[in-house]
Amino acid sequence: MLEIISGISVKKVDEGFVLDKGISSHKLMENAALAFCNWFERHYQRNDKVGIFCGHGNNGGDGLAIARMLWRKGYDVIVFLVGENNEPSPDCKLNRELLPDKLPALSMSHEDIAHMEYDLNIVVDALLGVGINRPLEGDYKNLVNKLNSLSGLTKISIDIPTGLPSDDCLAGDAFIADITLSFQSPKFSLLFPEHANYVGQLKVVDIGINQFYLSQFSEGKFYVQKKDIALRHKNFSRFSHKGDFGKVMLVGGSFGSMGAIRMSSEAALRTGSGLACCMVPGCGVDIMQVSLPEAQVWAKKDSDCIDADYLGYNFDRFDAVGVGPGMGTHDTTAEFLRGFLTKYKGPIVVDADGLNILAKHPEQLSLLADRSILTPHLLEFERLAGHCKNHKDRLQKASDFSKKHKVIIVLKGAHTCITFPDGRQFFNSTGNKHMATGGSGDILTGMITSFLGQGYSFENAALCAVFHHGLSGEIASADKKRGTIATDIIKSIPLSYLRLGIE
Ligand SMILES: NC(=O)C1=CN([C@@H]2O[C@H](COP(=O)(O)OP(=O)(O)OC[C@H]3O[C@@H](n4cnc5c(N)ncnc54)[C@H](O)[C@@H]3O)[C@@H](O)[C@H]2O)[C@@H](O)CC1
Numbered sequence: 001m002l003e004i005i006s007g008i009s010v011k012k013v014d015e016g017f018v019l020d021k022g023i024s025s026h027k028l029m030e031n032a033a034l035a036f037c038n039w040f041e042r043h044y045q046r047n048d049k050v051g052i053f054c055g056h057g058n059n060g061g062d063g064l065a066i067a068r069m070l071w072r073k074g075y076d077v078i079v080f081l082v083g084e085n086n087e088p089s090p091d092c093k094l095n096r097e098l099l100p101d102k103l104p105a106l107s108m109s110h111e112d113i114a115h116m117e118y119d120l121n122i123v124v125d126a127l128l129g130v131g132i133n134r135p136l137e138g139d140y141k142n143l144v145n146k147l148n149s150l151s152g153l154t155k156i157s158i159d160i161p162t163g164l165p166s167d168d169c170l171a172g173d174a175f176i177a178d179i180t181l182s183f184q185s186p187k188f189s190l191l192f193p194e195h196a197n198y199v200g201q202l203k204v205v206d207i208g209i210n211q212f213y214l215s216q217f218s219e220g221k222f223y224v225q226k227k228d229i230a231l232r233h234k235n236f237s238r239f240s241h242k243g244d245f246g247k248v249m250l251v252g253g254s255f256g257s258m259g260a261i262r263m264s265s266e267a268a269l270r271t272g273s274g275l276a277c278c279m280v281p282g283c284g285v286d287i288m289q290v291s292l293p294e295a296q297v298w299a300k301k302d303s304d305c306i307d308a309d310y311l312g313y314n315f316d317r318f319d320a321v322g323v324g325p326g327m328g329t330h331d332t333t334a335e336f337l338r339g340f341l342t343k344y345k346g347p348i349v350v351d352a353d354g355l356n357i358l359a360k361h362p363e364q365l366s367l368l369a370d371r372s373i374l375t376p377h378l379l380e381f382e383r384l385a386g387h388c389k390n391h392k393d394r395l396q397k398a399s400d401f402s403k404k405h406k407v408i409i410v411l412k413g414a415h416t417c418i419t420f421p422d423g424r425q426f427f428n429s430t431g432n433k434h435m436a437t438g439g440s441g442d443i444l445t446g447m448i449t450s451f452l453g454q455g456y457s458f459e460n461a462a463l464c465a466v467f468h469h470g471l472s473g474e475i476a477s478a479d480k481k482r483g484t485i486a487t488d489i490i491k492s493i494p495l496s497y498l499r500l501g502i503e
């Protein structure tokens, strides 16, 4: 699992790695530049006109090495040098000297920046990286704003968009990238929703520094990728029977809101549950049985919402229970939740109106069994934990909340963050904007509940479900883009398993 370390630690990791391996820091920069160029070559043609904007630190050094390599591969490259009245870092200086004589390199004055007019297809931002220690000003600021104003070309940031602090929220200007290629592991701030427009698509490239070096600076933050997830799945044999795949219950729905619980239930079945039973109000029975014949239904006749009478049911027959989608927050439903949390101590997932009830009745939080999984989106989380100044603050509050109530928080959004009571936070790498559609969260509830029911540990259930949910969304939206709807995501769950070689 990739460690997400602070910008200050990045420098220390580099130094430790270089010392241990007996290589030069220049060689490490060459590795980084090569990793970038290998990625670049797979995506861009040699007739593209590439402008590489290089600052005076090591980020600029990366840009210069990349320019030299791309030029040697036959790309049409122009190098722009900025910040030349600052002392360049030693590796930046060396890479300036290594530029081939025939490769055009232009020093940019204030006037050049103001009147810049080049016919470029691709802009590479190698102005500043994780070494930024103050908001942009002067030439750097003017150039970044100028580049941001150009349209109709592809903009790529090296390591981090210039101007973004690696571990904090942006104050001031920053380069707006279409793609950010971050070296070795993503920088923390690249995962904040406030920065989504600056980062564009996030790619992480390996530059050969192994995890041993990164883990020495661990802050308990991790970036979850495909290779981390495949191994966390359980193997089932041909002798496995329905019971091994788990019996789960999904509780929710109310008059006019039956879609949510229907989608959760279908998602649980598609994730592999042996049996899914949904507990719904009487008004939802026909809807469920007609639209999802594979699910069992339990309901009280003539009711419009889940009420305290539902507490007579024996929940202990289930391996896991998901509660909340479409359930409403009626007083009698809150009464049900109080009784349910008191009664059932198996693995549970609480989502949507289940969370809204907890926000309205915070005394119920103490009834949650240890390691219950709560799946709020950003707004639901704030209802539970109070106003958050920004995402950094929100992540800290998620950590405090998780520790205090001994629950697992799945904070949904781009790079969904899973926080455990021991403080570890896992950031997901799958998913895209097309998943921001009604019902998407209900599906995740069904998926986590299903994994819990299959006997996965709390950690593996949360990580696998979040990863597959995102990947299913990517698969579903590949040809539907903004026309993607939640049920498309459910249909893609089996394909997501296949992508990981899981049968
Ligand atoms: N393991 C890694 O992640 C590696 C990182 N490398 C690169 O090294 C970069 C970090 O290099 P540096 O630490 O030299 O940092 P930068 O390239 O970000 O530059 C730091 C320099 O800029 C100055 N500076 C800070 N804020 C400024 C501002 N607002 N305006 C103008 N100047 C400002 C600093 O005083 C310092 O002189 C990474 O982002 C990455 O691109 C690679 O070369 C090698 C491996």
Ligand SMILES: [K+]
Pocket (backbone or CB within 6 Å): 059, 125, 126, 127, 128, 129, 157, 158, 159, 160, 161, 162
């Ligand atoms: K940069």
